[in-house]
Amino acid sequence: MTDQSRPGTVASLTPESPIIDSEGLRRGLTQRQLTMMAIGGAIGVGLFLGSGVTMRLAGPAVILSYLHGAVVALIMSYALAEMAVVHPVAGAFGIYAETYLNPWAGFSVRATYGAAQIIAIGAEVTAAGIYMSYWFPDVPQWTWVVLVSALLVALNSMQVHRFGEFEYWFAMIKVVAIIAFIIVGIFLVFGRGSHGATAWVNLTQHGGFLPAGWKGVWLSLTITITSYMGVEVIAVTAGEADCPSVTIPRAMRSIVWRLILFYVLAIAIMVAMTPWNQSTSASGLSGSPFVLAFSAAHVPFAAAIMNFVVLTAALSSVNTNLYLSTRMLFSLGREGYAPAWMGKVSRNGVPHHALLASTAGIIAAILLAIYAPKNAFLMLFGTAVAGMLFVWLVILASHLRFREALARERLLSLPMRLPAHPLFTLIGIVLLIAISLTTFFVDGLRWSVPAFFVFLGLISLLYFRNRETKTAGQLSTSHAEPE
Numbered sequence: 001m002t003d004q005s006r007p008g009t010v011a012s013l014t015p016e017s018p019i020i021d022s023e024g025l026r027r028g029l030t031q032r033q034l035t036m037m038a039i040g041g042a043i044g045v046g047l048f049l050g051s052g053v054t055m056r057l058a059g060p061a062v063i064l065s066y067l068h069g070a071v072v073a074l075i076m077s078y079a080l081a082e083m084a085v086v087h088p089v090a091g092a093f094g095i096y097a098e099t100y101l102n103p104w105a106g107f108s109v110r111a112t113y114g115a116a117q118i119i120a121i122g123a124e125v126t127a128a129g130i131y132m133s134y135w136f137p138d139v140p141q142w143t144w145v146v147l148v149s150a151l152l153v154a155l156n157s158m159q160v161h162r163f164g165e166f167e168y169w170f171a172m173i174k175v176v177a178i179i180a181f182i183i184v185g186i187f188l189v190f191g192r193g194s195h196g197a198t199a200w201v202n203l204t205q206h207g208g209f210l211p212a213g214w215k216g217v218w219l220s221l222t223i224t225i226t227s228y229m230g231v232e233v234i235a236v237t238a239g240e241a242d243c244p245s246v247t248i249p250r251a252m253r254s255i256v257w258r259l260i261l262f263y264v265l266a267i268a269i270m271v272a273m274t275p276w277n278q279s280t281s282a283s284g285l286s287g288s289p290f291v292l293a294f295s296a297a298h299v300p301f302a303a304a305i306m307n308f309v310v311l312t313a314a315l316s317s318v319n320t321n322l323y324l325s326t327r328m329l330f331s332l333g334r335e336g337y338a339p340a341w342m343g344k345v346s347r348n349g350v351p352h353h354a355l356l357a358s359t360a361g362i363i364a365a366i367l368l369a370i371y372a373p374k375n376a377f378l379m380l381f382g383t384a385v386a387g388m389l390f391v392w393l394v395i396l397a398s399h400l401r402f403r404e405a406l407a408r409e410r411l412l413s414l415p416m417r418l419p420a421h422p423l424f425t426l427i428g429i430v431l432l433i434a435i436s437l438t439t440f441f442v443d444g445l446r447w448s449v450p451a452f453f454v455f456l457g458l459i460s461l462l463y464f465r466n467r468e469t470k471t472a473g474q475l476s477t478s479h480a481e482p483e
Helices: 031-040 050-086 093-100 104-133 141-156 160-190 194-203 212-227 235-241 244-273 276-281 287-294 302-334 354-371 374-405 410-414 422-441 449-480
Strands: none
Touching: 050 093, 050 235, 050 276, 050 374, 050 422, 093 104, 093 302, 093 374, 104 141, 104 302, 104 354, 104 374, 104 449, 141 302, 141 354, 160 302, 194 235, 194 244, 212 244, 212 302, 212 374, 212 422, 235 244, 235 276, 244 276, 302 354, 374 422, 374 449, 422 449
């Protein structure tokens, strides 16, 4: 299926191929680092700040929306784990799409994923500058944006095992904060006093458990599904995972179930403690359900504590997303879809050129977030959401073809398998298409799919133009050769 003339081609990559190295990248990420990197990439704005939006759409029934999103996330994680164990390479699902679908799919999914991560990085870094202004209101926000960006680029320049260790503790802060929130919430809901006696009333008052009906549950799914977008981190890190056949399945199981537990418990306690219509009317940091929970528990310096937690959450997400965009650009450079210099690694095994390219994109995204009108940036963010839906669709489509090509003996030897194939893969595809169509009915996401199609059209033009140029060059070379 692939063009064997391109450098670094994956034409020989079949389900029966032995595990291969990622050409310069070093396998130094352990299972615990992989798990925390995935958590760091997934847990961010969606849970800490964006939960108010989903509650406004669905009310207390947002709990069901997170459960529905968990179904799609489970399907995705099992499908990815299967392919990542057989092909533990840096390009991850871009390589899978090129091998089992076609070269265009491999290119477009990697370009889309890299662009989506860069846009997300711009938003998170800008938010980090705002959070720092809480303590230093007289310092210009752009100063913090520059300092934070320089720090995170330096971290990504480290050897991968050092980067993984730093991100492990970075993400641990978020995990501890969520666990603390859950513990405090359980105490307030079930503890002594009037609050415990009336807390569960919040699930049925103010319009009932389903104030917007099942329509509200489905509409909120367009946003809650993005909270699970991060499980694919495990596949991207497969090229640098230590013993991928063991670490990838274990890390994938761990991350998905932890995310489900954290999200569902945190959201359930949130709507039990605080009336959903009060939470959604608040804005800014003071409107965070975590701030409300600690304030209700009379924790000293609650706002400052939560500002630190949210800042750490943003930095952790930026750190992981920068890693992901760098590896995707590196993969495109290796496969000949991007300039060859992007596919080079430094002496310590880091794709430093791809990292610099990702930084240029970060700067552009930050400037857009600061200076462009609010609606323009929201439109770009919506494009990133639609892009991630496209990435997940391509992953599941690749999984269908992957299973067709995989020998039965190899399938039975996989440590993690999606059951009832192809039923669940098809269910995941149908759900993702339906969610994509639903974005037309959600404020802030109405133009996300059309905007993404414009982006997809542009990168497709670049792809086919580049392919025609290469084909013409190969033909002229062949004609010039003496007989």
